[in-house]
Amino acid sequence: xxxxLVQHIVNGLIVGGGYALMGIxxxxxxxxxxxxxxxHGEFFMMGAFxxxxxxxxxxxxxxxxxxxxxxxxxxxxxxxxxxxxxxxxETPIEIPMLATVALSVIxxxxxxxxxxxxxxxxxxVFSPLPLTLGPVHVVSIRVFxxxxxxxxxxxxxxxxxxxxxxxxxxxxxxxxDMARLAGVDVDKVYMFTFGFGAALAGASGALLGAVFWxxxxxxxxxALKSFAVVIMGGLxxxxxxxxxxxxxxxxxxLGAGYISSGYKDAIGFVLIILLLLWRPQGLFGKKxxxx
Amino acid sequence: MKISRVIxxxxxxxxxxxxxxxxxxxxxxxxxxxxxxxxxxGPIAAAGxxxxxxxxxxxxxINAKGGVLGRPLELIIEDNKSDPAETRNxxxxxxxxxxxxxIIGAWGSSMTLAMMPLAAQHGIPxxxxxxxxxxITDPKTPGQKVVSRISPTSELEAVGAGALIPxxxxxxxxxxxxxxxxxxxxxxxxxxxxxxxxxxxEAVEYVGQADTDFYAQLTKFKAxxxxxxxxxxxxxxxxxxxxxxxxxxxxxKVLVTGGSAWPDSIVQLAGAKAAEGAMFINxxxxxxxxMAGDAEASKVYVxxxxxxxxxxxxxxxxxxxxxxxxxxxxxxxxxxxxxAPKIMTALKTLESRGLYGxxxxxxxGQSYCNIIVTQVKDGKxxxxxxxxxxxxxxxxxxx
Numbered sequence: 001x002x003x004x005l006v007q008h009i010v011n012g013l014i015v016g017g018g019y020a021l022m023g024i025x026x027x028x029x030x031x032x033x034x035x036x037x038x039x040h041g042e043f044f045m046m047g048a049f050x051x052x053x054x055x056x057x058x059x060x061x062x063x064x065x066x067x068x069x070x071x072x073x074x075x076x077x078x079x080x081x082x083x084x085x086x087x088x089x090e091t092p093i094e095i096p097m098l099a100t101v102a103l104s105v106i107x108x109x110x111x112x113x114x115x116x117x118x119x120x121x122x123x124x125v126f127s128p129l130p131l132t133l134g135p136v137h138v139v140s141i142r143v144f145x146x147x148x149x150x151x152x153x154x155x156x157x158x159x160x161x162x163x164x165x166x167x168x169x170x171x172x173x174x175x176x177d178m179a180r181l182a183g184v185d186v187d188k189v190y191m192f193t194f195g196f197g198a199a200l201a202g203a204s205g206a207l208l209g210a211v212f213w214x215x216x217x218x219x220x221x222x223a224l225k226s227f228a229v230v231i232m233g234g235l236x237x238x239x240x241x242x243x244x245x246x247x248x249x250x251x252x253x254l255g256a257g258y259i260s261s262g263y264k265d266a267i268g269f270v271l272i273i274l275l276l277l278w279r280p281q282g283l284f285g286k287k288x289x290x291x
Numbered sequence: 292m293k294i295s296r297v298i299x300x301x302x303x304x305x306x307x308x309x310x311x312x313x314x315x316x317x318x319x320x321x322x323x324x325x326x327x328x329x330x331x332x333g334p335i336a337a338a339g340x341x342x343x344x345x346x347x348x349x350x351x352x353i354n355a356k357g358g359v360l361g362r363p364l365e366l367i368i369e370d371n372k373s374d375p376a377e378t379r380n381x382x383x384x385x386x387x388x389x390x391x392x393x394i395i396g397a398w399g400s401s402m403t404l405a406m407m408p409l410a411a412q413h414g415i416p417x418x419x420x421x422x423x424x425x426x427i428t429d430p431k432t433p434g435q436k437v438v439s440r441i442s443p444t445s446e447l448e449a450v451g452a453g454a455l456i457p458x459x460x461x462x463x464x465x466x467x468x469x470x471x472x473x474x475x476x477x478x479x480x481x482x483x484x485x486x487x488x489x490x491x492x493e494a495v496e497y498v499g500q501a502d503t504d505f506y507a508q509l510t511k512f513k514a515x516x517x518x519x520x521x522x523x524x525x526x527x528x529x530x531x532x533x534x535x536x537x538x539x540x541x542x543x544k545v546l547v548t549g550g551s552a553w554p555d556s557i558v559q560l561a562g563a564k565a566a567e568g569a570m571f572i573n574x575x576x577x578x579x580x581x582m583a584g585d586a587e588a589s590k591v592y593v594x595x596x597x598x599x600x601x602x603x604x605x606x607x608x609x610x611x612x613x614x615x616x617x618x619x620x621x622x623x624x625x626x627x628x629x630x631a632p633k634i635m636t637a638l639k640t641l642e643s644r645g646l647y648g649x650x651x652x653x654x655x656g657q658s659y660c661n662i663i664v665t666q667v668k669d670g671k672x673x674x675x676x677x678x679x680x681x682x683x684x685x686x687x688x689x690x
Contacts, residue, residue, distance in 0.1 A: 004511075004513075004514045011504070011506040117336030117337045118337035118604070118605065121530075130537075130538050132540070213531065215336070215337070217333050253506070253507050257510060261497055261507055262470045264498075264499060265499055
């Protein structure tokens with residue numbers, strides 16, 4: 001009984017790490033740029049397809065290919081900001097939102113044309129045999145995915161807290177005009193933020209793509225869940241996205257395990273509704289970015 | 292100014308000429324439109340793309356031989372985005388805008404059920420190529436009267452595989468099914484068949500159409516101590532389930548129903564190790580043309596599939612589209628004109644040997660196809676047993 005519970009929790013935490021990464025990207029983009037990014041799922045999908053192309057098709061080393069994929073998605077994100085979102089910055093919030101909806105449709109259909117819709121497996125370098133810790137089974141690719149997610153979350157935190165660009169991001173988040181007056185290049189901050197947020201989604205996609213599989217529509221459910229994570233944690237809140245992601249992962253896993261797997265996705269969302277009734281601003285809604 | 296006007300006039304005149312000749316040609320050999328609705332985006336887009344490719348092979352072959360009633364067939368393909376509501380929209384578009392006299396579709400049972408009432412309202416015959424929920428050919432279901440289904444119901448699969456069940460040695464079963472009309476129907480049909488043979492269903496778990504992680508369900512099965520798992524889902528998800536069973540150390544017998552997953556697809560998607568020993572219920576064997584209802588057609592189909600460089604794992608799914616087009620072509624030929632009521636009447640008495648077996652329709656619009664049980668043996672495709680379509684027809688006649 002305990003073994004089953006532990007197994008459900010471990011499963012949930014690893015998937016939750018991926019949700020958290022997605023959520024952080026989305027929450028940073030919203031917090032700093034006030035852009036609701038509906039193309040977030042497509043950046044997730046691109047991360048997975050870049051890894052598939054580099055590693056499975058072109059034979060690049062798995063780890064090098066992972067890093068290149070994430071950077072590649074970051075570059076695509078930065079280009080999208082520069083070419084599309086920057087031109088829409090002074091428009092009402094729904095205009096950039098619609099632009100990202102359009103972008104999402106275009107990218108997903110482009111992926112169907114380029115890679116065809118059949119699901120692809122990334123035959124990664126890890127052993128398919130499970131590691132057995134007592135009665136609990138975990139495969140090494142999932143452990144790897146979990147550890148990388150933790151490393152990226154810590155890395156993002158350090159980047160925001162300790163670096164020059166991080167300081168500029170926080171300043172822009174608090175007051176864009178004051179930041180500009182103080183000499184912050186807001187254009188650069190926006191471009192970096194969008195690229196960085198996209199790269200985190202790409203990293204999540206590459207990790208979960210290697211664990212599960214890769215197909216053009218994989219971003220749909222992931223995007224929906226990252227919105228849930230961000231709303232649960234409080235819009236624009238960094239810590240909220242992490243806690244929200246892990247909470248969603250574990251509650252889905254436990255819900256599917258003990259209540260009904262047919263309602264796995266519903267359970268997560270019921271939890272969100274209950275949480276929002278209790279705290280409409282989300283779990284960490286008052287606090288904003290970690291200072 | 293003047294020169295440009297002259298040029299414009301000249302261009303317009305040329306254009307009119309082109310249009311006029313085009314119209315003339317169309318009048319003599321206007322193509323017969325055939326509507327097709329498949330999931331071309333969304334989580335099951337791969338299956339939809341295989342079926343449209345199979346259908347295109349059939350259309351090319353028919354048109355190369357002079358078409359139907361001396362006119363070429365034209366396939367008008369709509370995407371239902373793996374969604375029932377979109378399926379209804381797509382059907383409306385095909386019926387109202389394109390005025391097709393017949394529609395092939397729409398892969399999933401929930402999707403097919405969603406468009407049936409609309410098709411019935413307009414009197415448009417539906418040729419159903421994949422869906423297996425028994426509701427579709429149940430006279431109580433709205434729209435059933437326009438359906439001609441070449442794919443088998445889950446009940447038929449269970450009957451076809453039934454003789455084999457006692458020898459499989461499955462005693463305590465965990466059932467993993469997709470949470471749609473297809474999955475739920477299959478759980479009922481196979482649940483009964485297994486119970487009759489002395490096996491118990493320990494746990495039934497449903498999974499979402501876009502799910503990729505089945506650890507929660509499989510962990511539950513492990514805790515329940517099942518000795519076998521029955522799966523009803525498409526090939527990619529079944530592959531992932533097998534892989535994750537191995538990851539969790541759940542080494543039990545596996546049977547995959549529904550006909551979309553088959554040994555080659557699972558070996559490719561999950562690896563030979565995870566696939567080893569798994570059994571499948573299939574309706575078509577691409578390696579042995581003699582098993583199909585029409586050996587020559589089967590040979591041509593497989594050759595074309597390879598020649599076009601289409602994914603091999605889709606060849607077993609693609610044949611559904613191929614057969615559906617041949618059934619439609621034959622019905623139009625019998626009807627002597629491509630109108631909906633005539634085609635509907637023709638379908639009732641049609642007999643067409645195809646890849647599924649002998650395609651013809653009982654009083655509820657249901658056809659009985661070959662049921663083949665296959666297995667991965669030493670990483671290779673192997674046939675365990677076959678119940679031919681003709682035998683199922685005899686059995687139903689005896690009843």
